[in-house]
Amino acid sequence: MLGRTANGLYWMFRYIERAENTARLIDAGLRMSLTRSDSRDDDWDGVLQSAGVREDYDKVHPTLSSVDAIDYLLRDKANPSSVMSCIDAARNNARMVRTALTRETWEAVNECWIELKHVLARKARSTDLPEIIETIKRRAGLIRGAFHGTMLRDDIYNFARIGTFIERADNTARILDVKYYVLLPAISQVGSSLDNMQWESILRSVSAHRSYGWVYDGEYKPSNIAHFLILNARMPRSLAFSYEKIVSNLCFLGQTYGETHAAHETASTTLTLLQNRTMEDIMDQGLHEFIEEFIVQNNRLGQEIADGYRFYQ
Amino acid sequence: MMNADSSPRQPYQDYFEWYSSQDRARLIAKSRDAENIFRKTGITFAVYGHADSSEKLIPFDLIPRIISGREWRKLAQGIEQRVIALNAFLDDIYHKQEIIRAGRLPRELIEKNEAFLPQMIGFKPPGGVYTHIVGTDIVRTGEDQFYVLEDNARTPSGVSYMLENRETMMQMFPELFQQNKVRPVQNYPNLLRQSLASLAPPGCTGRPRVAVLTPGIYNSAFYEHAFLADQMGVELVEGSDLRVIDGKVKMRTTRGYEAIDVLYRRVDDDFLDPLTFRPESALGIPGIMDVYRAGNITIANAPGTGICDDKAIYSYMPEIVEFYTGRKAILENVPTWRCSEPDSLKYVLEHLEELVVKEVHGSGGYGMLVGPTATRRERALFADKLRSKPGGYIAQPTLSLSTVPILVNKGVAPRHVDLRPYVLVSDKVQIIPGGLTRVALKAGSLVVNSSQGGGTKDTWVLED
Numbered sequence: 001m002l003g004r005t006a007n008g009l010y011w012m013f014r015y016i017e018r019a020e021n022t023a024r025l026i027d028a029g030l031r032m033s034l035t036r037s038d039s040r041d042d043d044w045d046g047v048l049q050s051a052g053v054r055e056d057y058d059k060v061h062p063t064l065s066s067v068d069a070i071d072y073l074l075r076d077k078a079n080p081s082s083v084m085s086c087i088d089a090a091r092n093n094a095r096m097v098r099t100a101l102t103r104e105t106w107e108a109v110n111e112c113w114i115e116l117k118h119v120l121a122r123k124a125r126s127t128d129l130p131e132i133i134e135t136i137k138r139r140a141g142l143i144r145g146a147f148h149g150t151m152l153r154d155d156i157y158n159f160a161r162i163g164t165f166i167e168r169a170d171n172t173a174r175i176l177d178v179k180y181y182v183l184l185p186a187i188s189q190v191g192s193s194l195d196n197m198q199w200e201s202i203l204r205s206v207s208a209h210r211s212y213g214w215v216y217d218g219e220y221k222p223s224n225i226a227h228f229l230i231l232n233a234r235m236p237r238s239l240a241f242s243y244e245k246i247v248s249n250l251c252f253l254g255q256t257y258g259e260t261h262a263a264h265e266t267a268s269t270t271l272t273l274l275q276n277r278t279m280e281d282i283m284d285q286g287l288h289e290f291i292e293e294f295i296v297q298n299n300r301l302g303q304e305i306a307d308g309y310r311f312y313q
Numbered sequence: 314m315m316n317a318d319s320s321p322r323q324p325y326q327d328y329f330e331w332y333s334s335q336d337r338a339r340l341i342a343k344s345r346d347a348e349n350i351f352r353k354t355g356i357t358f359a360v361y362g363h364a365d366s367s368e369k370l371i372p373f374d375l376i377p378r379i380i381s382g383r384e385w386r387k388l389a390q391g392i393e394q395r396v397i398a399l400n401a402f403l404d405d406i407y408h409k410q411e412i413i414r415a416g417r418l419p420r421e422l423i424e425k426n427e428a429f430l431p432q433m434i435g436f437k438p439p440g441g442v443y444t445h446i447v448g449t450d451i452v453r454t455g456e457d458q459f460y461v462l463e464d465n466a467r468t469p470s471g472v473s474y475m476l477e478n479r480e481t482m483m484q485m486f487p488e489l490f491q492q493n494k495v496r497p498v499q500n501y502p503n504l505l506r507q508s509l510a511s512l513a514p515p516g517c518t519g520r521p522r523v524a525v526l527t528p529g530i531y532n533s534a535f536y537e538h539a540f541l542a543d544q545m546g547v548e549l550v551e552g553s554d555l556r557v558i559d560g561k562v563k564m565r566t567t568r569g570y571e572a573i574d575v576l577y578r579r580v581d582d583d584f585l586d587p588l589t590f591r592p593e594s595a596l597g598i599p600g601i602m603d604v605y606r607a608g609n610i611t612i613a614n615a616p617g618t619g620i621c622d623d624k625a626i627y628s629y630m631p632e633i634v635e636f637y638t639g640r641k642a643i644l645e646n647v648p649t650w651r652c653s654e655p656d657s658l659k660y661v662l663e664h665l666e667e668l669v670v671k672e673v674h675g676s677g678g679y680g681m682l683v684g685p686t687a688t689r690r691e692r693a694l695f696a697d698k699l700r701s702k703p704g705g706y707i708a709q710p711t712l713s714l715s716t717v718p719i720l721v722n723k724g725v726a727p728r729h730v731d732l733r734p735y736v737l738v739s740d741k742v743q744i745i746p747g748g749l750t751r752v753a754l755k756a757g758s759l760v761v762n763s764s765q766g767g768g769t770k771d772t773w774v775l776e777d
Contacts, residue, residue, distance in 0.1 A: 002548065002550065002566055003566060004551075006567045092530065095535070098539035098540075099539055099547075107354060110353055110354075110355045111353050114353065257567070259568075309567040310568075
């Protein structure tokens, strides 16, 4: 496979993952402003931070408002991580690697692009937002379904999956990084309704508010929430889950190509760490420090994969 | 499609019976379905110079163009003869140039032609094949009367439409294919791959590795390039993916550099090798011509085949066919006046309102004058161009092209069409039974090019 194709696949799936995550962040933000009587626009501060675009937002908008923040996250072309920018980039990559995709996968991406281009053609009215978010999530789901149902499990599949999980791990870590203080034991003792809402918002932004209930008997406890998102390998958006997938896909590549790279070492070291630590260990190290370190390491892994497999544009 | 007594012509009879039983509203709805299928599949093309409308659909008409098996056989014989002659002609002009010595073709027509590549002189491509993939444009004027409009021996495009049009028709009207015995076209990608692989260069030892070379995703025909690579199961590459290493053309893969043996290139000659042709080209591969001449890669179609697409050369095709095959051409040329000849120029200038005038090197329906529909002023302006550069033009009469029906809101209406069958050349000549039918959607119009508002149809060759 061309290094350019591998790169295109990797980024195509990173962008699809990012679009879906951004939609989910907006969803959580909306929910928060609905449930709160004293809804303030600076609720969106955290959302923009979680999406990693807080500073860039300021360059375009002098003040923080929910309307501007939502528009910036959904459809602003100046924001490379807006849903529309991501879907544009994903589809461009898909066009470039068209020969590596099944017809079903390509069509799912193309139809997603066609529909979102239409839906996001102009500023969304707040009454339309729930349906728009729904459309984004549904389209991402259709791409995933077509991809899983039809793709051969070869190196093409592996690069696509690695892109998905590097991005997902980054997104989950970033949500934690912005909200880590909400999960610290010292603060959790307060137990106010505000905390409850913050916790729920975290879970909602990773589509896990229901599954959390099944696993931890419905009780919101910061250490459980952190555990769920970091260490629980059954939770499909957790760091541990993401790294299991990255490692297994890298292993397949190693077997297929008969060689391993620095990336293999880095990924399995991180996975071992996630498998052997307890929440207490992490809290002792400092939750914030742990997450920061993780994000740096995750970025480095992405670079090592690009180097090892000779990615280029 | 109709006989003089307005009954449907024989090959259309079964279809017409089916059509009469259909609800028109349903058919019109199906037209929209077809458009959606094309849109979601991404079968689009880019129109240069339209920044906003960067991806367009070619309109699809859902009434097939139907050709009887009997008519097709004659057509196929004529095409085969012509394609054999084209390859023999190319071999000759790049070697002994016997046709010039025999006085059948003026020397300057070859040697002063930009599409003639001196770099190809004395070189024989693998298998002696120059033009591997040909798309011969044909018009029909009546029963068994076919004329060749042009020979596309360089890089004929549009075959993906032939395949997708059929795919769409089978998806929308499966019953039609049970009632009519339509010859299949779907094995084209397989035949193409086999045909390309069979012409691997002498330097290829293992299983030949084939790739399609595209200028990239912003090229107007990118969809087709990706489509063909996908259907053949081969790599789609750009110039920047390739590099000449150790006398081979290699691509940058996830495991390092790997050699390519056969390159189906959809990049023009000029851009192929910046070391040999245009130095500023970023689309090509520096040094590929050396690898080619050393017998370590096959380039399809061979560089220098574009000379066959020249309209001045076209006007000599009857002589060319006879010279190399020893027989009269089965398919006729459209009578052509070469404006470079003073008598012809005089005639053309006097009869502009009856003629179509084309640029010798033009393509895509640009830069031409359709005399009968042009305004007096347009004709006068064109006459000036003709006088100042007569060698740059040829003129042809407007033929009374046969029409086929298209679906319009009020039912069916006749429109002019042409036909491009696709031909694969290796150690044998294979003609796909079907092709791309392009249709002028405007009533009375003779211009079928997609860049000028033309559409396409599925093309059926019946088994009979």
